[in-house]
Amino acid sequence: xxxxxxxxxxxxxRESIEMVEKTREQRIKEKAKEKELALTEEEREEVLSKxxxxxxxxxxxxxxxxxxxxxxxxxxxxDILEAWPALDPDEVDLNDIDYDVDILIIGGxxxxxxxxxxxxxEGIPAENILIATKLRHGDANSMMAQGGIQAADRPWxxxxxxxxxxxxxxxxxxxHELVKxxxxxxxxxxxxxxxxxxxxxxxxxxxxxxxxxGGTSRKxxxxxxxxxxxxxMRVIRxxxxxxxxxxxxxxxxxxxxxxxxxxxxxxxxxxxxxxxxYVVRAKATVLATGGWGRLHIRGFPTTNHYGATADGLVMAYxxxxxxxxxxxxxxxxxxxxxxxxxxxxxxxxKVRTMGATPVNKxxxxxxxPLEPRDVEAAMFIRECFGKGNCIQTxxxxxxVWLDSPMIEELQGEGAIKKNLDAMYRMYKRFGIDMTKDPxxxxxxxxxxxxxxxxxxxxxxxxxxxxxxxxxxxxGEVEGxxxxxxxxxxNSLLDYNVFGRRxxxxxAKVARNSSKPGKLTLKHVKLFTEEVKKINVPLSRRSPIxxxxxxxxxxxxxxxxxxxxx
Amino acid sequence: xxxKKVEILDVDSKQxxxxxxxxxxxxxxVEHWVTIYVMGKPYKVPAGLTIMKALEYAGYRYIRxxxxxxxxxxxxxxxxxxxxxxxxxxxxxxxxxVEDGMYLAQIxxxxxxxxxxxxDKIEPGPTTLLEYxxxxxxCVSCNTCTKACPQELDVMYYIQYGIRGDIxxxxxxxxxxIQCGLCTLRCPAEIQHYHMAQLARRLxxxxxxxxxxxxxxxxKEIDSGMYEKAFENIKKLREENPEEFxxxxxxxxxxxxxxxxxxxxxxxxLMEGED
Ligand SMILES: Cc1cc2nc3c(=O)[nH]c(=O)nc-3n(C[C@H](O)[C@H](O)[C@H](O)COP(=O)(O)OP(=O)(O)OC[C@H]3O[C@@H](n4cnc5c(N)ncnc54)[C@H](O)[C@@H]3O)c2cc1C
Ligand code: SF4
Ligand code: SF4
Ligand code: FES
Numbered sequence: 001x002x003x004x005x006x007x008x009x010x011x012x013x014r015e016s017i018e019m020v021e022k023t024r025e026q027r028i029k030e031k032a033k034e035k036e037l038a039l040t041e042e043e044r045e046e047v048l049s050k051x052x053x054x055x056x057x058x059x060x061x062x063x064x065x066x067x068x069x070x071x072x073x074x075x076x077x078x079d080i081l082e083a084w085p086a087l088d089p090d091e092v093d094l095n096d097i098d099y100d101v102d103i104l105i106i107g108g109x110x111x112x113x114x115x116x117x118x119x120x121x122e123g124i125p126a127e128n129i130l131i132a133t134k135l136r137h138g139d140a141n142s143m144m145a146q147g148g149i150q151a152a153d154r155p156w157x158x159x160x161x162x163x164x165x166x167x168x169x170x171x172x173x174x175x176h177e178l179v180k181x182x183x184x185x186x187x188x189x190x191x192x193x194x195x196x197x198x199x200x201x202x203x204x205x206x207x208x209x210x211x212x213x214g215g216t217s218r219k220x221x222x223x224x225x226x227x228x229x230x231x232x233m234r235v236i237r238x239x240x241x242x243x244x245x246x247x248x249x250x251x252x253x254x255x256x257x258x259x260x261x262x263x264x265x266x267x268x269x270x271x272x273x274x275x276x277x278y279v280v281r282a283k284a285t286v287l288a289t290g291g292w293g294r295l296h297i298r299g300f301p302t303t304n305h306y307g308a309t310a311d312g313l314v315m316a317y318x319x320x321x322x323x324x325x326x327x328x329x330x331x332x333x334x335x336x337x338x339x340x341x342x343x344x345x346x347x348x349x350k351v352r353t354m355g356a357t358p359v360n361k362x363x364x365x366x367x368x369p370l371e372p373r374d375v376e377a378a379m380f381i382r383e384c385f386g387k388g389n390c391i392q393t394x395x396x397x398x399x400v401w402l403d404s405p406m407i408e409e410l411q412g413e414g415a416i417k418k419n420l421d422a423m424y425r426m427y428k429r430f431g432i433d434m435t436k437d438p439x440x441x442x443x444x445x446x447x448x449x450x451x452x453x454x455x456x457x458x459x460x461x462x463x464x465x466x467x468x469x470x471x472x473x474x475g476e477v478e479g480x481x482x483x484x485x486x487x488x489x490n491s492l493l494d495y496n497v498f499g500r501r502x503x504x505x506x507a508k509v510a511r512n513s514s515k516p517g518k519l520t521l522k523h524v525k526l527f528t529e530e531v532k533k534i535n536v537p538l539s540r541r542s543p544i545x546x547x548x549x550x551x552x553x554x555x556x557x558x559x560x561x562x563x564x565x
Numbered sequence: 566x567x568x569k570k571v572e573i574l575d576v577d578s579k580q581x582x583x584x585x586x587x588x589x590x591x592x593x594x595v596e597h598w599v600t601i602y603v604m605g606k607p608y609k610v611p612a613g614l615t616i617m618k619a620l621e622y623a624g625y626r627y628i629r630x631x632x633x634x635x636x637x638x639x640x641x642x643x644x645x646x647x648x649x650x651x652x653x654x655x656x657x658x659x660x661x662x663v664e665d666g667m668y669l670a671q672i673x674x675x676x677x678x679x680x681x682x683x684x685d686k687i688e689p690g691p692t693t694l695l696e697y698x699x700x701x702x703x704c705v706s707c708n709t710c711t712k713a714c715p716q717e718l719d720v721m722y723y724i725q726y727g728i729r730g731d732i733x734x735x736x737x738x739x740x741x742x743i744q745c746g747l748c749t750l751r752c753p754a755e756i757q758h759y760h761m762a763q764l765a766r767r768l769x770x771x772x773x774x775x776x777x778x779x780x781x782x783x784x785k786e787i788d789s790g791m792y793e794k795a796f797e798n799i800k801k802l803r804e805e806n807p808e809e810f811x812x813x814x815x816x817x818x819x820x821x822x823x824x825x826x827x828x829x830x831x832x833x834x835l836m837e838g839e840d
Binding site: 217386395426 | 570573574576578579581582583584586587588590592596597612613614615621623624625626628629631632633635636638640660661662679682683685716717736740741743744763766767770771772774775776777778780781783787792795796800807810815817818819820821822824825
């Protein structure tokens, strides 16, 4: 027996939907007045301090080990940084090298693929490059982006104006040289995509259709329907395949290898299917492992792909790299809260910008729909957990309504299918027609703002601020580009710009230097010494590679027999 | 001004965060159950889960078969039959709800050959797609691919357009393809649909869509170094006078929004971007 659903919703939710329908007409009439709901600076603070997960106490702690000792990070991040290594260094024979390459790229998402292509353009033969990735090539956050990518290419826009927007968005905490690189390379990237055949939305003259992005002063968001990330990722992956760039799938890196002279000399990979390890020696190593959504910071659901477990942060930190801006976490206000099947998945901001208003259980407006992300998210949490004016789903999630049918009334029939095809399709799969019924939303964990600190050549920085000559990073794993808050459309750009720079820099090293010095895992042992001093439970090991969603009943009965292992 | 739009609430913020955590975790009590047959083996799982979450509930831990978990990557292709039904069905495990009596298996990998090409050297014409994927000519118009497609694309149509050499149509009709390979698995003519469509889209994007006129100008400006000086100045301003730098930011933001808004005739274009 299952719960009886009427067009996707149980009866008790239908009662609330009726209230939403009753107020719809009035709300549409007063759409222009929604601005009056916008909060003052003081009110924002009141709401953020009490209802935003980044501000509410109990979510963060001081790091007790490593280069960033004393700095504050989310508990879930501290847990994996202050952990025992998953791999016992003594079990590995570093003299037996499985892959001896010019360039090792860790992570086969957007940044990794871009790095491989540019290293190849720079003359490094495909067979001297190796991409090692955790899932399949392209199973990555890069595949999931919907909205678009920023680039200042119109006459009344410029890289300087784009620069200002990025800094303001990042609360002025960003690194100058990185933002400069981001915004001046942006048009080059778009040109490169054009040449590769990415199908951006254009008018008949070839002008990009460019849209507003939250926090930008110009319209510079380039998109490909609401599948922008997928379109770019599948094109660059196709190009990597044309060029025969070797990819090892289901073989994540579990530890970096250092050298006697304090460099990075490759990595240990672990074949998740056969459980064997591989030693990779590389003249240059590129870290492109993406973000942290699957750590479920503060227990939040996430928009991220299955492999977003911050392994890159862990490995780089153990090797002595410096991290930055990790205390601020990006939550997206509108994750799906119902049905259970899609909890946490992204409901693009476009739903609100096209006119859908968030309303509570009684069909009442309670927030200006386009507050900055953190304020909007905090207001949703306030309505749900502070005031209780929310819908509770059969599985216990809470959420507020996003009144999507307003879009059809405001923009004309068919507007949803035309502009929000991926969204419409997702709800339809679960029996909900978002053109007729509102959808239930709650904030979701979205983006890692900070990460491994790099310079404009995409070189990773050590604790003392000097760069590793042979170690590079690009994409969501690195920090400094977006300061304390990333604006939409800038992370697809980030992985292209710094993936490219990492690839070019790595190619330079590969051309100009000999093999790295004697390989060692001494850094892992040294780090373990530090971990020993702070009382970490033995079961806490990292990198974690994948989240564990197995049912409690099964886990309670699970035993490992010392056979068939 | 306080208390006009948001009255001050006396709450325990930490408690709220703990409550959210609880709300977002799987419920302790399960009211409704279904039985699914995973590769023939029965498992009792809570009703209302996706196939993917149900398998996890049952104790499976994915290595293969899960990617984005959101319907964008095609890693989770699944085949199933319902109890007592002759029809063979296809689905995405992350986007399909379990049903009582479902017999299912996930397809971890689809063998399919991708043609290799140098896009710069292709001169696209009516026979280009056939040259790289000659097997499309074997299509017997059975429509099985269309029925198999979890994105509900008109797969057979795009194959037909491919045979006719209509690159634009193939590109447009296949645009939402997540490359799950289910069409290819089912096709009696052994066609590798999604690879052919990928080539068509790249050809269309490169050779048929007109190039942006503005982009070239901007690239010239950048290459000429004309922004270097401005970047130096702005860096200096930021370091030496952060307050003035901030007001510059707000000024550009507000004025820019005003100015840009006036350029717009199409109301849809007023939309903000996202994500
Ligand atoms: C739903 C969603 C919507 C988004 N929308 C937008 C948008 O509209 N605009 C925008 O600019 N940005 C958007 N973003 C953000 C953007 O997509 C990402 O920040 C960006 O794509 C990250 O690229 P990346 O290459 O750094 O990481 P990813 O693309 O995530 O790639 C990292 C890869 O490394 C692999 N990996 C992880 N650990 C290891 C390991 N130990 N060893 C080997 N491989 C490993 C991963 O499996 C993955 O394949 C969105 C993100 C999400 C999740
Ligand atoms: S066209 Fe084929 S590969 Fe593409 S989504 Fe449909 S079934 Fe999957
Ligand atoms: S399944 Fe194969 S043969 Fe049948 S219509 Fe599709 S492409 Fe043609
Ligand atoms: S896991 Fe990506 S489509 Fe299902």
